[in-house]
Amino acid sequence: MQIKLKPVNEENREAVLALSVREDQPFVASNKTSLRQADEANAEQPGVARPFAIYADEKLVGFCMFAFDPEEEDEDDRYWLWRFMIDKNEQGKGFGQAALQEIIRYFKTNGADRLFLSTEPENERGLHVYHKAGFRETGIIDDDEAVLMRMLKGPRKIEKNLFGVNVDKSMHIKGKKGYGVSIALQDADGDFHCYCSGSGRHGQDFLVNPDMLFQAGSVSKPMFALTLLRYVDKGIINLDADISGVVPEFVKKGPVTFAALLSHTAGYNVHGFPGYRANHEPLSLEDVLNGKGNTPKLRRIKPYGKQYMYSGGGITLAQLAFERITGTTLREAFQKEVAEPLELKRTGYFQPLDEELLANAAFGGRLAEKEDSAHGYHYYPEHAAAGLWSTPTELVKIGLALSKSCREGGLLKKETARRMLTPVMGNYGLCMMRVNADTLDAETAAKFGGDVGYHDGANEGFLTEWIFSLKEEICVASMINRSDSAAGEAQFELACKLFRNAKK
Numbered sequence: 001m002q003i004k005l006k007p008v009n010e011e012n013r014e015a016v017l018a019l020s021v022r023e024d025q026p027f028v029a030s031n032k033t034s035l036r037q038a039d040e041a042n043a044e045q046p047g048v049a050r051p052f053a054i055y056a057d058e059k060l061v062g063f064c065m066f067a068f069d070p071e072e073e074d075e076d077d078r079y080w081l082w083r084f085m086i087d088k089n090e091q092g093k094g095f096g097q098a099a100l101q102e103i104i105r106y107f108k109t110n111g112a113d114r115l116f117l118s119t120e121p122e123n124e125r126g127l128h129v130y131h132k133a134g135f136r137e138t139g140i141i142d143d144d145e146a147v148l149m150r151m152l153k154g155p156r157k158i159e160k161n162l163f164g165v166n167v168d169k170s171m172h173i174k175g176k177k178g179y180g181v182s183i184a185l186q187d188a189d190g191d192f193h194c195y196c197s198g199s200g201r202h203g204q205d206f207l208v209n210p211d212m213l214f215q216a217g218s219v220s221k222p223m224f225a226l227t228l229l230r231y232v233d234k235g236i237i238n239l240d241a242d243i244s245g246v247v248p249e250f251v252k253k254g255p256v257t258f259a260a261l262l263s264h265t266a267g268y269n270v271h272g273f274p275g276y277r278a279n280h281e282p283l284s285l286e287d288v289l290n291g292k293g294n295t296p297k298l299r300r301i302k303p304y305g306k307q308y309m310y311s312g313g314g315i316t317l318a319q320l321a322f323e324r325i326t327g328t329t330l331r332e333a334f335q336k337e338v339a340e341p342l343e344l345k346r347t348g349y350f351q352p353l354d355e356e357l358l359a360n361a362a363f364g365g366r367l368a369e370k371e372d373s374a375h376g377y378h379y380y381p382e383h384a385a386a387g388l389w390s391t392p393t394e395l396v397k398i399g400l401a402l403s404k405s406c407r408e409g410g411l412l413k414k415e416t417a418r419r420m421l422t423p424v425m426g427n428y429g430l431c432m433m434r435v436n437a438d439t440l441d442a443e444t445a446a447k448f449g450g451d452v453g454y455h456d457g458a459n460e461g462f463l464t465e466w467i468f469s470l471k472e473e474i475c476v477a478s479m480i481n482r483s484d485s486a487a488g489e490a491q492f493e494l495a496c497k498l499f500r501n502a503k504k
Contacts, residue, residue, distance in 0.1 A: 003102040005052040012053050016063050019087040027123040031063050034083045054099045061095045062086040079112040100133040113153040118145040121209035141194040162195045163501035170494045173198040180208035184392035185476040187502040200362035213361040214479035216388040216464045217457025224384035225262050225431035230337040233413050246321045261318040262431050263424035267302035270295050270313025273386050275378025275460050283381040285320045308425040312385035319384035330383045347390040349383040362481045364461020378460045392477035399468030399475035406470050449500035465495035474502050
């Protein structure tokens with residue numbers, strides 16, 4: 001076949017307007033809208049919008065529109081494939097790939113060295129077509145659309161970076177079927193950035209996107225504390241009251257307070273939780289605390305209030321007391337007290353994971369290959385300690401809300417937020433680390449580059465880093481579907497560097 005691109009004019013305009021895509025392809029704007037936008041753009045800057053009819057052997061089969069502005073100072077804004085569609089009656093005949101090659105030839109012939117386009121991350125059919133033509137994700141998200149690029153001169157390799165950092169190299173992201181990374185950050189100028197690369201499911205062509213769910217590991221703990229502190233602000237919970245009478249079967253000798261449990265100074269055992277296969281029978285908090293799962297029975301092994309000893313078991317005891325006092329589950333309380341006020345759509349204690357959320361959820365490490373091909377993640381009945389699913393974008397929203405609360409009040413009262421970030425022992429407050437030169441050695445504190453709130457997380461197959469400034473609206477969140485020590489070290493160094501660079 002011979003593909004030709006012919007400018008849209010009065011002779012073919014009505015025929016172009018009559019073209020349409022299938023009903024199951026909602027990602028493509030109508031040609032009427034595209035032509036109207038072309039007219040508007042050219043009225044302001046003549047020639048910048050270039051609409052073309054696509055012909056195959058003189059038969060009209062599709063439409064495309066370019067943004068062509070070689071004088072633009074920003075080289076990434078010079079050459080764009082704004083619109084591309086093949087008529088519903090002409091799809092499946094090879095016209096799409098052939099037309100893309102002709103489009104690429106047009107840009108090459110006219111001096112372009114790279115070509116950009118954007119599409120919704122859910123547009124799987126379109127992404128397949130673009131990938132086949134050599135376009136690759138840049139990691140940039142613009143107006144909720146993934147930006148792709150194809151090099152037209154020299155090697156086709158795209159140097160992916162965020163704030164001058166080569167993320168793929170740092171995190172050892174290789175191809176579309178290895179591990180994947182999702183990052184979000186807000187910088188000192190108030191600009192929001194997303195970066196996604198690799199596969200959300202090891203061994204599968206399952207590209208990471210900004211809405212993909214990851215398990216947050218121990219970042220679940222500060223989200224629990226944030227929820228509980230909302231009830232403190234309402235006068236329903238007293239952080240310093242003895243709650244041993246609320247959970248008497250697990251406290252042989254009091255006192256015990258929420259403040260001690262959340263600061264890991266209550267002396268309890270059980271550092272963390274390995275989780276269970278996704279199809280494991282449900283376990284109650286009482287089951288976990290009584291040692292009926294895969295961790296020991298909860299007991300106090302150190303003097304109360306005398307030292308810091310990290311205890312996921314103590315956080316689970318705090319969750320049980322919280323649910324008994326409030327008469328609601330943590331999942332319900334978080335949704336009402338945190339998710340709804342912050343307009344979070346993809347964050348919650350989804351244990352087990354809701355089936356409707358499975359379609360865009362990452363799998364942890366190689367659990368799908370080793371345990372369950374359909375549910376490659378672990379179930380965590382210990383919601384407060386390890387049960388949160390989220391996205392970096394929404395973790396950034398939460399970090400910014402906490403930062404604002406510390407500075408002037410907001411989601412939490414200012415004094416409540418500041419108590420959460422005030423170290424009790426070492427640098428740990430209430431389910432949050434405070435990192436600055438006063439709480440850590442100078443070398444370690446310098447890695448973070450400021451006075452920050454910090455927590456990391458590790459579940460089976462997942463790692464999370466979460467850092468936010470207590471002085472400015474700056475936050476970084478990074479999530480990967482890998483949990484070995486080398487990946488953890490690399491992710492920590494990457495998150496700290498991104499945070500430092502975002503402050504500049």
